[in-house]
Structure formats: structure tokens, C-alpha cells
Amino acid sequence: MAVTTYFNRDLSWLKFNERILMEAERNTVPLLERIKFLSIFSSNLDEFYRVRMPVLLAFEKLSNREDNDIKIQDDLLKSANDLIADQQQRYGKVLRQDIIPQLKEHHIHLIYGTSYPEEIGKNITQYFLSQVMAFLQPVFLTEQTDFFPSNNKLYFIVSLQVQGESKTVVLNIPSDELPRFYKVDREKEIFVVFLDDIIRYHLDRIFPDAEVKGCYSFKITRDAEIDLKDEYSGNLSEQLEKQLLKRDLGLATRFLHQPDIPDEVMTLVKKVFNLKKANRIEGGKYHNLKDFIAFPVKSNHLSQPSWPKICNTNIIDGTLAESIYKQDIIVHTPYQSYDSILRFFNEAAIDATVEEIYVTLYRVASDSKIVNALMSAAKNGKKVTVLIELKARFDEENNIKWAKKMKATGVNIIYSVTALKVHAKVALVKRKVEGRMHYAGLLATGNFNESTAAFYTDHILMTADKEMLREVELLFIFLAKRVKPGPDHFIEFKHLLVAQFNLQERFLQLIDREIEQAKLGKDAAITIKMNNLEEKVLISKLYEASQAGVKIELIVRSICRLIAGVAGMSANIKIIRIVDRYLEHGRVFVFHNQGNPDVFLGSADWMNRNIYRRIEVCFPIKNHKIKQEILDIITIQKQDNVQANVIDAEMNNVPVNNNEKRVASQEAIYEYLKD
Template identity: 40%
Template sequence: MMTKSRKKSPFLNREISWLYFNERVLQEAADESVPLIERIRFLSIFSSNLEEFYRVRVATMSRLANLNEKSKELLGFNPKKVLNEIKNLVVKQEKRFEQLFQDILINELARNRIFILNDTQLNVARGTFVKDYFRDKILSNLVPVMVDPEKPFPELKDRHLYFFVRLNKKTGSGRERYALVELPPFLSRFLVLPETHDLKFIILVEDIVRYCLDDLFFTFMYDSIEAYTIQVTRDAELDIDKNVSDKFIDDLKSSLEKRKKGKPMRLLYDSDMPMQMLNTLVAKLKLQAESLIPGNRYHRFGDFIAFPNVGSASLNYPSLPPLKVKDLHRTQSIFAKMADRDYLVNLPYQSYDYIILFLREAAIDPKVAEINITLYRLAENSKVVNALINAAKNGKKVNVLVELKARFDEQANIFWTSKLLEEGVNVNYGLTDYKVHSKICLVKRMEKDRPVYYANLATGNFNEKTAGIYCDHSLFTVKKEITGDLVKLFEALNKRTVTRGFKHLIVSPLESRSKIYKLIDREIRHAKQGKLAYMILKVNSLADEGIVNKLYQASNAGVKIQLIVRGICCLVPGVSGYSENIRVISIIDKYLEHARVFIFANNGKEDMYLSSGDFMTRNFEHRVEVGFPILDKNVKEEIREIIELQLQDNTKAREITRLNNNKYYRTRAAKKIRAQVDIYNYLKAKHST
């Protein structure tokens, strides 16, 4: 759905653009060159993405649909029409998903002598094995809830799996009864059955339950029983008091409980369910037609990210060892190395251990007096938090800003906040009106009675788990241009406020938009003067209308623009009079492209910035984001080489065009370039010792 904004420039609706992105994820599942288990995982990622989309974006759009006509005019689009287009696109994608599910999970696995069995395909021996497993591990966790026609329908939990069951009798009163059976999320989703003749067998927990329904409903007199899986996705937006105080955590906990009972946004149901059962269910849940999404017998496909590989290692991508950073060593001081020059860690290709070692050294170095850091998403067993706690125990002043409003990580961040407070760390819960999304750390070290500052700034979170699958850049620097601005920024954050007047950093919410506009305006001015003018911009999402219009202006002035956008792209390339000088690609591959990189020609004196924020309105106006210049020549050259490989990718890059057909970018070049593989090889060669 390409709409005209109030300025009449082409602007693709962000929800529709996001669905085109998720289609690119589905393309990876369809790609036969991708190892089989990885294809299953891409199906899982597609499914998880879609769940979150319904919980957040469709929920928001549903609220907007209730606005009056004047409000819709101010929005620039009709939410009801967008919801209808969302439904149409999702139904098409779900059909494609089902086709891939059948092909991959049935046919392709079978070719590899791996079989997923359902409840009708068990022989006597395997049936006995399943019955024993059900009685030992599952039965005590299942409690059927009978549906009483005279009472309210039981509350269905968000994203939990349920069986909707119909018990039938041929004669007598009450010939049919309905029941709900919840499958607790802690139950193992997959059971590997005994191998026979070098054949591997797997059964899902749903089919185990189906096979053992008699054990579950043995107290009822019935002639037949039917059971079909369903899953409800609810509105996940939080409604919380914005006052940041000691009471904030309690308010947040209360809102998290309310999230579990949010308005149903989607009912995913087994399309084999008889129409009478479906009508009964829809009436009880009071759902609208646009909320109904037919699926197959298996839901909550996000669990398939952990699908067991019982076959050969070739069914997975090979595990590549994380590379070293040349001249940084585990047994030598990182601070001493940083004093000489900047260092860059390119994740996940290079080891995240360097960031942990930096924090560990800060925790034990007697000259370190203070550590300031912002935390957004953390690993389950966080080495980052452990290092900060040890620093506090060693007498360092440790100031940690934990963003409690990090969506879907609220509960985890409440836990870490409590843990840090218990250990004597100074914890800031965040700001009243803004999410703190920056990824920055500043260490104050006393050298010759004077403070010297050591900084780490990154495009991704201080999270060692996601650092193994997210492509990000993490910079170590002592350059005063950067550390001086960071001192000012942390002084403001520790007072729970925001400020302006940064000389070198690009900081939201008060300065990012104006500074990015000035950098674009400089390229426009150079283009009009016949000077070298171009931009290379890499982001996860491009959805801010002001930035889109500014890029159109630059294109019309003759600035050559190359965009690498993984997800949402509301800008429409190749439109006459708007975007003829703009090329957009999207790379979806083994790792998640997450880095934000901004490169400006500056008439041959190239400027380069890394950033924590995308080109979305929220990143400019509602979050604390930090963009930082790359001032070290060697670091700049390394990032430039990486970006160049991504621009040349002719294997996993898709062209984003006005057709939105996600066509793979192909060239006649003899050399096949797959950016993520070639980047690893480039870094391996460059950093080998």
C-alpha cells in the first residue's frame, strides 16, 4: 500500500513494508541452498516475527481504526484499509508458510531419513513409548477445563497453545461437550523417538496429547473425541504511569500482568477444525473476521528455533569460531592498548569477550574510580552485570541505567535491577518520557591525579548472547572528542534528564534530527556545486517521513544514495521526480544485520558515523540514541571494506523497489559475493597474527 503523504511524496505504509520484510525471512526458508535445519529456523523466525507484529503493530492499528474521520485525515492513511491489506497479505504469507512447512518438515526431512510422526503414524512399539512418556512427563501438567454454555469462556493466555476439544455421544442428553486443554510452555515441544534401521523419528507434544486423549478424558462417557490446536495473540502494549520513581517497578509489574489479558488481536486455528466448532469458538471469544488466521495443526512455531538436529552436521550452518582482534590479547591491558589507538570489534565475526574483558579490567584496576553504562537488553546469565557487580564490590562507583521499558524485556530488566541494587550498584530506572536505547559505557581512570576516560560505544546491546547472532560494531576509544561529550551525556542521564550542545556526538531526542539534516544538506549543497556528493546509509528501519523527504530532496539534487535497510523501508526507490538516484538493498542471511552506519562523501573527505538508532520517528523524538563519529583512520577503512562487501552482495541481497517483489540482487560479475561469508574471511585474513 503506497500512500501519498501530506507533502504528496511516495511513502509506503510502515506496517505493509514490515510484512514485505518478513516475506524476505520466508524466502530464506524457501532457499534450497540453506541447510535444512536452518530453513526450519527461518520458518520459526517468520512465525515469531508475525506474533510480535500482531501484539504491537496490529494492536496499535486496531486502536487507530476507532478514530474519527478527521483524525484519520491527520494520520495520512485509513487504518481500517491498512488492517484489511494486512489481513490479505498475512493470509497469503501463511499459505506460503504452510506449503514450506509441508515440504521442509515432511518431504525434505524424509529425504534425510528424519521423520516427524503424528498421532496416527505410531506403530505398537513407538505408541507404547509415547504412552509411557505421556503418563510420566505430561499427564500431571494437563487439566481440561470444561466449557459451560451458561458461563463466560475461559481466559486464553497470550501465545499459549490450547486444544479446543469436542466430546461426542451418539445417544442421550448432552450429545456434545466442549473443553479446553492448555499446553504449558515449559513442556518440551519435541520428543525424539527410538531410532530403527538408521531412521530418525520425532513427535511433537501436540501429537503426543492427541494420541493419549483417552487417558485425559477417561472419566467422560463419549463415542468420539476431536481436538484442534488454537493460539491467541493479544495486544501487548503497556499502559503505565510515566513517573519514574521507586514506585515505577511496581507499576510496571502490574502492567505486565495486564498485558497477559490484552485484547485478542489474532486467533490462529487449525484449518481442519469443523466450521461448527470454529463458529462456537469465535462467538465465545467475540472476535472479528479480520482476527481469524487459518493455519495447520501446529502453532507457536517460534519453538521450532530449537528443532533438534538428529541427522548430520551438514543440516546446520557450520559453526565458525569467533575471530580475534589483532593486537588485543586476553592477558594484556585493553586500557593500555586503547591509549595508543582506537579498536573495533565486529560482531558476531569477532569475539564479544573483548567487551567483557574491558569491563572486567575496569572492575579490578585500582586506578579506575567510576563506571557509567546504559543497559537495554541483557543476556540471561549476564557476564556484563557480573562485571559491574564485582566493580562495586571493589569500591568503584558504578552508575547503571537499566531501561525498564525495553519491550518484552521488562520482566528480565526488573530482575537485573533488583540484583544490581542488592550488590550496591547505583541504578537509574530510566527517564520519564524517553527510552534510553543508547549502547554506551564510560570508564573514569585516575592517571597522575587526573581523570582519563575510556569508552565503549556500540550499535548493539551489551548482551553476549545476541552478540553471537547480531551483526554490530563496538568501538573502544579514548579520543577526547568522544569521551568529553560522553561525560556531559552521563551527567545528564544520571540526573534523569536530557541535554543538548554536543560537539561531536549525534544525540537524540534533542539534536539527532537537526544534525542528520545538516549532513544531508551539505551533500545537497555539494551536489549543486558539482562536487563529489553521495551517501551510504545502513539501518534496520527507515520509516521517518521527514528523513524520507530529505532523501528525496537529496536525490533530486543529484546526490547518489545507497541504502542498506534490513526491515521497514517506507521510502520508495526509483520514482521519477523523487528517488531516481536512490538504490536500496536488504540483506537477510545467517546473522541478523543490526548495525547502523552513516557515510557522507563530504566532497572526498568522507565522514562516517555509527549509531544505536534507526531512521524512525521514535529514534529521533522518543529515545535517547547516540551516534558517534569514527575518527581513527584504520577503523574507518575497516568499516568501509565491510560496507562495500555488503553493497556488492549478489547472493543474499534483495533489491527493494516500488514493486515490492523482494527480487534477489544478481549481477553478471564472475565472482559470487555473499557479504556475511566474505566479511568473516576478510576479518580473518586481516586480523591473523
Template identity: 35%
Template sequence: MSLQFNPRDITWLAFNERVLQEAMDEKVPLHLRIRFLGIFSNNLDEFFRVRVAGLKRAMDFKEKVIAESFYQAPSKILQRINDIVIHQQQNFDKTWKKIQAEMADQRVFIKSPKSLTPVQKEFVSKYFDEVIESNVIPILLHENTPMPYLRDKSLYIGVAMSKKDWQYASNYAIIEIPSRFVGRFLLLPTEDPKEKNVMLLEDIITFNLPHIFSYFGYDEFSAHAFKVTKDAELDLDNDIRTNFAEKIEKGLKNRRKGKPTRFVFDKDMDKALLELLIRKLNLTKKDSIIPGGKIHNFKHFMDFPDVFDDYKRPVERTSFTHPAFEHGERVTDVILKNDVLLTFPYHKYNSVIDLLREAAMDPDVKSIQITAYRLASSSKIINALIYAARNGKEVTVMLELQARFDEESNLEWKEMLEPEGIRVLIGIPNKKVHAKLCVIKKRAHNKTLQYGFVSTGNFNEKTARVYGDHLLMTSDRGVMADINKVFSVLKKPKDDFMPVLKTCKNLLVCPQFMREKFIHHIDREIEEAKAGRKAEMIIKVNSLSDRGMILKIYDAAKAGVLVKMIVRGIYCAVNHKDFKEKIDAISIVDEYLEHARVMYFYSKGVEDMYISSADWMTRNLDNRIEAAIKITDKDLKKEMKDILDIQLRDNVKARILNKKLDNEYVRNNKKQCRSQIEIYKYLKAKTDPE
């Protein structure tokens, strides 16, 4: 059999197409459809910053050498990417046009400079004078002057200016839209209180162009939006005289100089200005030069103003307290007696915050150790840890300074935590710390007690409201011992830290050992299938791209193991003719982001269940510190299996993952199952069984 794989980057674009499908679905509430457009846009920006930039770097080497890493030559993948993205952009523009028509039906309008009423014109002029003008700095463009530095995440308008009686060519300028400082949206006054008018910041600036350039006497203006996406790879130098944090800071400064990977512009832009920008940015036909609609940097639309009156949040979207914590008992006391499994965003995240606050105030608690990858901007986790340090606890925080696009934030957290007496760890060179771990130690009645939690997702109370994740609270002595071993490695990183991690008995850790254990599980299922006995595995991850794990899954399918997969994003596996059992793979894209990693193996009826921080990608399994934990409590194991079964029954929001990557919805004659709603009902019933 000639083994085949779908290229990683093409499957990622198929995932983003599923996000766009949600925006296109007229059954989805209007404000959520706008949000999905914002998510689609933001996803695509990051894709070009990282993946397209990586492919372009790879083209500098011999393509045959690196084609295996991408499953296809980078030049071919880049061409496919460009074709797919242009097609998706067309669908995006059609969808946005349709949504605007539906907004008009609800009397919500995005106002252009030409459509303002006299009262609104006065309001916009005053708002510009008082709020915006000080943040607007036009830069004139000339053929013989260098291109000014353009920010990667910023939106710009290109302005062509002329005079009616002028025989000369237009002059040109660019203006950065200062949305970071004043926001992207402005609600305008209306005569009809039932009508909502929203104006975009770039249109406010466009309206005020005669005022901005009044010194030059121009009376004709043409302004259109554009943005540049740059290579976001963080190049770290090898200067032994600088510490790791300083290298990150230097890398962030150098990132600004990254090469453009995409140029997106309003297709109605002045042609001469467009050509000037392309020349000054040194773009060629090999680069992604993508014409689009009027609005760019659509990521801001994830926070579009709440102007829709007819939407009532369904009860199934309201988080609730886990039943274990409903009776007023301290979280600490509960988990010292029993394991508790939290499933977000169905369960409230408060219980995690409460546990850390209790530890901060408990005079018997001696230390807290926790990993942090992506934190909320006003992190309650960090606040609790600071209070703990002020109360005399020994607090250790592993801050991953290489968390992509959170590097700057994590450097700021480091600067905040260290003066509070908190020990900040910054990881192991060339190994990101992605494990989600916490251990709390207390001394009471001449006994040492340890408890904490292991999670599939970040310790971030904001994303926990929209990310589907699992977090196990436990006081299991073996688990706590293993978490302490991980922190011992992080505190004193050595060149050879593997022997320490190898001694972990209750956590599966990366690099290496998690891969070995899961391969062992798959091999056992293969043996059972070959013996004619029941063999089954369910793998739920965000991404599947590791060649070794895919080949092992292929072995299982060939042997007759029942393989079921739930993969939100990248999915490089495909079915083949000689599989005894076809791989049943789906992707669920709904209001919540499916983020949990769960592994289930039938294991001769014993049923082994794990939750993990690691996707099945080479970077996770071989190049990061990751952790998975086995669910041993019988009731919790059943709960996890029930949740997986609900997701596998989804025939509303599930798409079939196949070789064609056509995102066909799962449709059958079975009872309708929208898994995120059904999981809510299932978990909510446990709080009130009657």
C-alpha cells in the same frame, strides 16, 4: 510531484516475506530453513501484538487525523495486512510441507499419535505420566460460562469429545500446552539408530487424551491447535503515588487483559468448537481470523533439536578474536593506546566481557557506568558488574524498563542488582533509553583515565553471535566526556534536559540533535551535487520510516546526490520520476541478522562515517535517548567503508527495495558476492595478512 510513501506496516510484512524466502530457499541448510520458519512466526506474533494492535486502536479515532502517521487510513492497512498474511501463511504451509519431505529423505520424522510403534507408545505414556501430566489442566467449555483467561504467547489445543453410542452433541475443552516447563520437542526411541523421531508436546498430550478424560468415559476425541495474539501495548497509569518500576509491574499485569488481535487455528478443527471459541473470544469479521496448518507457535522451531547429521558449520561462521587482542595484552591497555572496532558476529564478544572483568579486578578503577536494554538470560555483562561492585567499584546501570517484551526480565535484573550496591537508573519518563554506552573511570599515577565503548547493538553476548553489529572501544577524552553528560541526565532527569545534551561535541544524541546533524550532512551533499561536484551518501539502518528524513533523502536524489541504502526491515521511501539519481536501496537477509546502523557522507572527500544505535524512525530520532559516534581513525574509517562496499555488492542475499515490494533478488553478471561470507574473509585476513 505528488510525494508517495510505502506504508510502514506493509513494508514490514515485505521484510518478513524475505525471512520466509530464506526458509523457501533449498540452497539454505535444512536446519536453518526450519529456524527461519521459527523466526518468521515469532516476527509475525510480535507484529500482531504491537502494530496491528496499534492500528486497531487508531481506528477508534478519526482516520483522517491519524492517516498521515501511517501513510494510509488504518482500516485500509488492516485489510491489506489480512490479505498479505493469509497469502504468506499459505506459502509458509507449503514450505513446511516441503521441508518435512526433505527431513524424511534424511530419515528425520515428526511422529503423530497414530504413527507410533508399540515401544514408542509405551515411552510416550510413561513420559506423560512422569513429566507432563502435573502441568496439564484441562478446562471444560460451556455456552453459558465465561471464556477462561488465555495467555498471549501460549499454544492451546481445542478438544471435542464424545461417546460412540452417544446421541448428544460433543463436549469441549481446551488445554494449554506447557512448553514453558517441559519443552516443545521429545526425541523418541527408534529401532534404527540412523532414524530420528521427534514428537511435539501437543501430540503427546493428544495421544494421552483418553487417559486425561478417563473419568468422563469419552472414547472419541478430536484435538486441534490454536493460539490467540493479544494487544501488547503497555498502558502506564499516572498515579503519582507509585514509582516508575511499580507502574511497569502494573502495566505488565494489565497487558494480560489485552484485546485479541489475531486468532490462528488448525483449519481441520471441529466446526462447532471453532464457532464456540470465536463467540467466546468476541471476535468479528474485522479481526484477523486465520486458518492454518496443524502446527502453531512455530517460534519454538528456532530451537528445533539438533538431529541433522550431514551439516558441518562452515569456517566462515566461526567467530575469531580481534587481532588487537591476540597477543595476550590486556584489553584495557590496548584501548588506552588505540581505538578498536569490533564487528560482530565475526569478532568474538569475549573482548567486551574481558574489558569489564579487568575493570572489576583493577584496584585503580573507581567507577563503571553502562546502559542495558536487552541482556542475555544468563548475562556475563551483569556478572562482571556484580563482581566490580563487590570489589568496591561504584557501578551504575541504566536498565530500560520499557524495553518491549523485556520489561519483566529487566525488573528482575533490577531486583538482583540493587542488593549488590549497584545504582540502577530507570530512565526518563516518556523517553526510552536506547543508546549503547559504557564509560569506565580509573585513577592511576595522579591521573584520571576514562575509556569505554559505544555500540550499535545491545550488550548481549548471546545475540552477538547472530546479530551483525559494530562496537567502538575508545579512550577518546571528548567521547568519554559526552558519555558522562548522558549519564548525568539519566541520574538526575529534569523536564528540560536538552541543554545538557546539546553540549555534546563528540556524540550525536537524540532526541533532536542527531537528526539536525544528519540533515546538515545531507544538505552539504546536496550543495555539492548542485555545484556539479561528487556527492554521495550511504545509509545503513534497520528501518526507515521518518517522514522528515525521507523527504530530505528525496531532496538529495532530486539534486543528483548518489544515495545508496541498506535497510533490513521497514522501508517507506520510493523512487520518483524527477529524481536526478535514483535511490539505490537493498535489503540483506541471511544467516546473521543485519542490525548495525552506519552513516557515510562523502563530505568533499573527507568522508564522514558514523555508527549509531538509532534507526531513522520518528520514535528513535525524537522520542528516545540514542547515540551515534563518528569514526575518526583513518584505518577504521576505511574498514567501515570497505564493509559497506562489500554489502552493496551483494548479489546473493540482497533484495531490491522498490515501490512494488516484490523482494526481487539482486542479480547481475558481476562476480558472486555473498556479503556475510565476504566480510568474514575480509576481517579474517586482517588477523593473518599473509
């Protein structure tokens, strides 16, 4: 096989974020939805600077050292910065030249700049004096000032002239304490004003004895990594809490600022804030535009039409457990109601026949009904065991909070070993009826989280399949030991595909089987849907399959390192990326198997972290009706010519633009499930 090549993961991620931006640029997307996509783009970029930019900076430094063999793609850091700069220009252009004028056509005025309409002036001043002023904390800067700008918080640098002397002040913009936007309704007109500008308009009231020479916005983004020793043996919860306190004190990776800050002020700021290693980036006047997610205007005709949740008709009267024992049931969120998942845990909490409940929790909802059901179950005398992953990035604090609450009610809490995250999405309920043990379980592609279930596309299988659920039970027994998988700690899984045990090996075998069929001249095909595709062993095997004649279709939402459509390497591979109203999140694996397809769902992307550093679970779909349902949904997605883009050999997002019947897959899936 020829030497394979791969896209860079970070540049690929930035191209995914560009795809988000493309939705904001599309005039066919309802206006308020376009504003939401601007928010998502900004939020994603902030996370990139917190999580990935520190890695790029470190690689750049190590690559340049003569005593180190680490090498990175030439000009990787420059390429990333160039991509971001181009996207930021496009962002500003679509906002100023397209979205704001269109808002105005609908009598919605997003006010920005140095003045505001006279008719709302009194409202703004009253709001400033009664609400905003209480949160302002000006700090005068000198080289000796002890001031640390918080991560991704908004500030002004204000240049003052006080009795002939120049002063520099840092002034907070309290967008965490107050809404970022202030709305004033005037008859048929709506005015929306940035909190930033409300403060700008009243600087003379904040500094009454000074002349304001300039006011410049900025924010600092900090490294978000948490340093946990792989072999740490103490209390993981306590260690994490200590590290979380340090997260917002991390190294500055980006100093984003309004242009035209005077040189002498910039020199002072860089020194006081220790910005030597930060990317210094000139932006606009307004940062943290992820706050657009809370844009304070609601309008049905400027938003997507609502899709009422579909009730799952497979659930009979009586208990949910009775339905599951009769046949497997699948729930497709967010198209179908999540109530049946909540019902699964609620019924288990009060059912007198339930003796044991096991569940993995990765990202817990902030007001989790599932966790409350688990705590009720423990209070009702049931043995409840919860593996809660404390190391779920940016959800650590919330997960720690819930772990403490559950522990206090008698829930048995398991934490994963420090170097290994548990990302599996499984639950098991054991009932004892007339002396016999009955199993019912959930196996899912997404978290047991009712909040994200409202906008993440996932699949949750409800099953009483004893073969699979006994393996789920074995997994919980293993996880309770808090040891790493290895020769001395190994389980043979025959039905489930479990990372660290057999997942990669089984996927390679399934691909090899299709390769053998192709070599025999028979039909061979693979369809895979996932969030991220990075791991080189599995990508190389897909390249090998392509060269053998296997037809491979990939639906990859975010990072994709595989390069499709290259003669002699990947000519039989096609990749599409779908971005629409819901976040595509489910993982689906389909292998042709001589016309009797094997279908797997699960929690695992094909990334290094999922394959080598996490416990993941993928599971077969055995029920023929459900299998066909999954195949139909995937077929609809492969036919998408509205929201799908092809990822070409240059990493570009290329609209499908064929002349076939219009198919927007999420809309089509909703109609399919409704029928």
C-alpha cells in the same frame, strides 16, 4: 519538491518477514537452517499481532468515525491480512511439499497427522504416561466457565459425547513446560513427533468415559502494549511490574484455529473467550511453529558450516586499557570474539586505579556476565552508575530483575523518564593514575549483551578519545537528573550525535552538504545502513538529495518507508535488504565529503521513536584504519549478489541476480576480518 510518498510501515514490515520466508524456500540454504528461518518467520508474525495489529485495528476504527480526522491507507487492514494469508500459504507449502520430504530423504521423519509408525508407538505412550500427563489441565466449557486462555499458549478444543450429551473441553498443550518435539532414534532412522500429536493419540486415556467427536487446535494472541503515563512520577519499577502482570491479559488480537470447528462450538468459544474484536484466522493443525528453533536434530552436513570466532589481534599483552590508550580498537560481532568486551568490564571491576564506571543497559542477557562484573566493581568500592532501561519491550521483567540485584550490591541505578527510552549503547570507565584522570569507553551499535552478540552483526568501538568520552560523561550527568531535554535542560554536543539534542539536525546538515556538492557538479554520495527507515523529515531530505544528483545507497533490513527508483523523486536511490545466518543490526552512516568520507556508527535507526522519543547516540570514527575497515565492510555488503535483495518501487524483494562474481557478504566479511 514534488509531494513525497511513502510505503506503509506495517506492510513494509510484513514484506521484510516475507524475505525471511524466502530463505526457508531456497533450496541452496542448508535444510536445518531453512527450518530455523520458518521459526523466525513465525516468531516475527506473533510479535506483529501483539504489537502492530492492535494499532491497525484502532486506526481502522478511528478512520471510520465521522468526528475524527485520522485517515489511513484504504484497505490497509485488508492488505495486511491478505499479505499474511499469502505468506501462511507459502509457509505451509514449503514445509509440507519441500522440507518434510527432504528430511525424509536424510532418514529424518517429522511425523504429523493421525497415526505414527508402529515401531515408536511404545516410546510415545511411555513418554505420554510418564511425562506429558502430569501437565494436562482439561477444562469443561459452558457459558458460565471462568477460563482465560493465556497469550500465545497452545490449546485444543475437544468435542466429546458423554452419555449421550455433547460436551466441549479446552485442553492445554504444555509446550512451555515440555519440549515441543519428541525424538526417537531407531538405528539409522530418526523420528520426530509433535507434542500436540502425542496428546491427540492419547485422548482416549484422558477422557476414558467419553467418545471423542473432534479435536481442534487454537491459540490466542493478545495486545502487548503497556500503558504508562508520560508524566508518571512514582516508582517506575513498581508500576512496570504491575503492568507486566496485565500484559498477558490484554485484548485478543488474533484467534488462530484449526479449520472445521463446528459452528455451535465456535459460537460458545467466541462468547466465553470474548473474541468479538479478534481477527479470526483459519490456520493449520499446528501453531507456534516458532518452536522449530528447537528442532531436536543436529547434523553438520544439513547445517551451515561453523565460523570460529576471530580473536582481535589489536589487543596487546598486558591490560586492555593500555591497548585502548594507545589506539582505538573496534570489535565486529559476531565475526570477532566478544571476550574483549567482557574483559573491558572485568578488568575495570578489579583495577585499583578505576574510580567510576558508567554504562547504559537496554536488553540484558539472562545470565549477564557484564552485570556480574558491575556488581563486583561496586563491591570492590568503585562508584558504578547504570542506566537500565526498564521499558525495553519484552525484556522488562528481566531488566527489573537485574536492576534489583545491582541495587542490592551498591550499584547506583538510574531509570529513564517514563515517556523517553534510553536506547544509547555507551560505557565509560574513569581511572586515576598519578593524580590524573584517564578515560576509556565503549560506544556501540548494539546492546551490551553477550547472548545477542553471538548472532547480531554490530560494531563496538573501544576508545580513549577524551572529547567524545567527556560528552558521554555529560550525557550520564543529564540522565541522572531524570528530566526531559528542552530549553532549560540542554547540552551542546560537538562530537556525539545525540537524539533529543542534535542528532536529527546534524544528519540533515550532513545531507545538505552532499546536496551542495552535487549542485556544484562535484561527486556526492551517501551510504546508510540501518534496521528501519521510517521518519519522514529525514526521508524527505534523502529525496531532495536524490533530486540534486546525490548517489544514495541504503542497506535497510526491516521496515523501509522510502520508495526508491522513482523518476523525479528518488531515481538516484537504491535500497537493498540482506538476510543471512546473522541478524544485520549495525547502524552505519557514510557521507562522501569530497572524497574524505565522514563515517558515523550508532544506536539510532531513522524511525519516529528513535528520533523523537529516545535517547540515542551516534559517534564519528576518527581512526583512519578503523574508518577504512568500516568502509570495506560496507563495500562488501553493497556487492552482495547472493543474500541481498533489492527493495523495488512496488515494495517487492527482488534478488540481485547479476552476472558478477558471487559475493555472499557475511561470508566475505568473515574472510576479510580473518585475514
